[in-house]
Amino acid sequence: MDRPKYDYYSIFLELMKNDVKSKNELKIIQVIFENAETLNTIDITTLSKLSGCSIASISRFVKRFPQCTYKEFTHYFVHDFNKYKYAKSTHKELLKENKVETLIKKEYIGAKRNLETTFTDLDFNQLVEVTEMIRTANSVTLIGANHSLEIFSKLQLKLISHKIPTYIFKQRNSLEMHLRTLNSDDLVIFISVEGRYQGRDGDVIFEYIKEIEAKTVLFTQTRRIETEDYDKVIYYGNDLDVNLGYYSLILLNDIIEELISYKDF
Amino acid sequence: MEINYYNDFILKTSNDLQSDNEIVITQKIIKNINHIFSLSLTELSTQSYSSPATIIRFIKRLGFESYTDFRQKVSSSYIQSIPNEVANRGKSKRSLNILKVKKFYEEKVHCLESTYNHLNISALKDLANQLVQARSVTLLGDYHSLEIFYLLSITLNMYNIPCYIFKQKEVLLEHLHTRKEGDLVLHTLSKMANQHPYIFNKVAKNVLIKVSNKFFDYEHYYDKVYKVVDNEEDEYLSLQLIGNIIVYFISAEILGESNGQTKV
Numbered sequence: 001m002d003r004p005k006y007d008y009y010s011i012f013l014e015l016m017k018n019d020v021k022s023k024n025e026l027k028i029i030q031v032i033f034e035n036a037e038t039l040n041t042i043d044i045t046t047l048s049k050l051s052g053c054s055i056a057s058i059s060r061f062v063k064r065f066p067q068c069t070y071k072e073f074t075h076y077f078v079h080d081f082n083k084y085k086y087a088k089s090t091h092k093e094l095l096k097e098n099k100v101e102t103l104i105k106k107e108y109i110g111a112k113r114n115l116e117t118t119f120t121d122l123d124f125n126q127l128v129e130v131t132e133m134i135r136t137a138n139s140v141t142l143i144g145a146n147h148s149l150e151i152f153s154k155l156q157l158k159l160i161s162h163k164i165p166t167y168i169f170k171q172r173n174s175l176e177m178h179l180r181t182l183n184s185d186d187l188v189i190f191i192s193v194e195g196r197y198q199g200r201d202g203d204v205i206f207e208y209i210k211e212i213e214a215k216t217v218l219f220t221q222t223r224r225i226e227t228e229d230y231d232k233v234i235y236y237g238n239d240l241d242v243n244l245g246y247y248s249l250i251l252l253n254d255i256i257e258e259l260i261s262y263k264d265f
Numbered sequence: 266m267e268i269n270y271y272n273d274f275i276l277k278t279s280n281d282l283q284s285d286n287e288i289v290i291t292q293k294i295i296k297n298i299n300h301i302f303s304l305s306l307t308e309l310s311t312q313s314y315s316s317p318a319t320i321i322r323f324i325k326r327l328g329f330e331s332y333t334d335f336r337q338k339v340s341s342s343y344i345q346s347i348p349n350e351v352a353n354r355g356k357s358k359r360s361l362n363i364l365k366v367k368k369f370y371e372e373k374v375h376c377l378e379s380t381y382n383h384l385n386i387s388a389l390k391d392l393a394n395q396l397v398q399a400r401s402v403t404l405l406g407d408y409h410s411l412e413i414f415y416l417l418s419i420t421l422n423m424y425n426i427p428c429y430i431f432k433q434k435e436v437l438l439e440h441l442h443t444r445k446e447g448d449l450v451l452h453t454l455s456k457m458a459n460q461h462p463y464i465f466n467k468v469a470k471n472v473l474i475k476v477s478n479k480f481f482d483y484e485h486y487y488d489k490v491y492k493v494v495d496n497e498e499d500e501y502l503s504l505q506l507i508g509n510i511i512v513y514f515i516s517a518e519i520l521g522e523s524n525g526q527t528k529v
Contacts, residue, residue, distance in 0.1 A: 017432050020433060021283075091513075094516075095517055107509050147415060157346065161346040177285055
């Protein structure tokens, strides 16, 4: 049987960052993290000894990961952890060919180029229409990667101060429960590099939002997407510099904040 | 420095809710935020289908003494954030024309230029050196800074240096108690957050990274302060560039720098 499609290392990092449920979980996380590369050689009894937690506690922790036993979890975790090491060879190649100062300059030029593309390609009228959708919505929910949401948390504060209930829930369970309370008068804004919410069970969440007919807006860097899935689409940055889009999101956030302050009477 | 309790409440609840009740309570508070001062505990309890005891437990977990304390503090800082709509009366959105947007764009570009032109390369190199020598690294800072440094944490993990990020305060405190000699705690302070660094573990090494000229009252608590750039503009835009740059220095420390002379 094929392994589940989830990235267990990523889920682990998100859980560590936002959703540790007890002191025991913290101890288990610390031991797993400090033995990340060899976790598949550590059986549940040894992990129990190393962490000072019972086998039952470890089993409960593993149940927070989808569709796996302890053995499968450790196997998938190490496999996914090692996938991230591809960057090591990329960096090695880059450093062979460039001085660090050159790489820094490339990063800086790329960041400026990303901002420039956002500015020159921005469909201002479309953005004005999006701010009207925000203003008239019963509520606004922002969905996306944590980093993007953190940038838009300034907008969240601004919208709430304009009496527009605006929600960001970074914990998956909180988000799912919140979405169940929405209807067609609510607006959901996706911020997604690749054009769709990429989080765990992203497709299910997206289909649910379409089912309740909530209004949808997408902020994306990708031009090659099915835009008819959304009521409005705003493009930023460019397809090639996907990792540099955060610079542009900071700019977009400021522009939308300003637009919200301007009220048509 | 005065805490903005309204901002604090919104940011905490975006990141750290522990039950279905807490989600519904948060939804109802946000919906009623403009008259939170007059929203009684009983009304909130009825609206959120949660008992008053559950609401009080939640409010206390967020750092307030009582429900009254919560609604007073959040209400007064919320009032300060309400925009002066009169100032923009009569100005239509269309009047925020492309020239104004261009101004925003130019400010961001200027901030990037200023950051790049004022980088303290030796401080960045030294910081990268400290990071790769640590047994483990724990990142501390406001939520946005922590997200910016996520790439840095993934990079350290890739080189088998465990790099922890905990956004839940209680979990972070518990984790810091377990840090030993050889562990490093990297603090990133926003220029707005000059609060006492209550979270020091004196055994671990504590270093501070600064992207502004502002002097923090508690700088002397740190083993080392790295002022990596001399810039007073958009702090997060600067930090975004800095965070990505440190990643290159970390790789250079471990893999060796340029001209084909790699160590590994």
